[in-house]
Amino acid sequence: MSKAERIHDLLVEHLAPVALQVLDESHMHSKGRESHYKVVVVSPVFAGKPAVARHRAVYAALDELLAPKAIHALAVHAWAPAEWVERGEAVPDSPPCRGGSKAQG
Numbered sequence: 001m002s003k004a005e006r007i008h009d010l011l012v013e014h015l016a017p018v019a020l021q022v023l024d025e026s027h028m029h030s031k032g033r034e035s036h037y038k039v040v041v042v043s044p045v046f047a048g049k050p051a052v053a054r055h056r057a058v059y060a061a062l063d064e065l066l067a068p069k070a071i072h073a074l075a076v077h078a079w080a081p082a083e084w085v086e087r088g089e090a091v092p093d094s095p096p097c098r099g100g101s102k103a104q105g
Contacts, residue, residue, distance in 0.1 A: 003034045003070065007062060014061035017043040018081050025075075025094055035072040040091050047080040054078035 001009075008022045019042035026036045039058065046054045058076050065071050075094055079087065 003065065004037065006065060007037060007039065007071075010061050010064070011039065011041055011058070015041060015043045015045050015057060017041050019084060019089070021091065028094070028096070037071060037073070038075040038077070038091075038094050040077045042079050042081055042084040044081060046078055047082070049080075051078070 002024075004022045004024045008020065011017060011020055011022070019040070021038075021040040023038040023040075024034065024036070025038055026033050028036065041054075041058060045057060049057075055076050055078060058074075058078055059066060062071070062074070066074070077091060
């Protein structure tokens with residue numbers, strides 16, 4: 001099972017999302033080494049909670065991957081269902097890697 005699949009399964013198990021995207025963005029940073037991810041999580045669990053609490057919930061769900069540093073970077077976009085609809089289901093682009101990219105040469 002890939003890390004992306006494991007991330008997906010853990011988020012489904014812990015947050016019961018109504019929409020979920022797990023994007024492996026490692027190719028932008030380290031030649032596809034399964035190290036950089038972006039997750040878009042839309043869950044009723046997030047309703048009324050500030051961004052910090054939402055991110056903490058995602059990190060807690062993924063603790064088994066984050067604690068041993070199996071993932072180098074994780075971009076989290078977490079919304080309640082009404083916010084997701086209000087946004088038009090749009091996801092922000094990820095910025096370029098600030099630490100440089102091995103994929104660039």
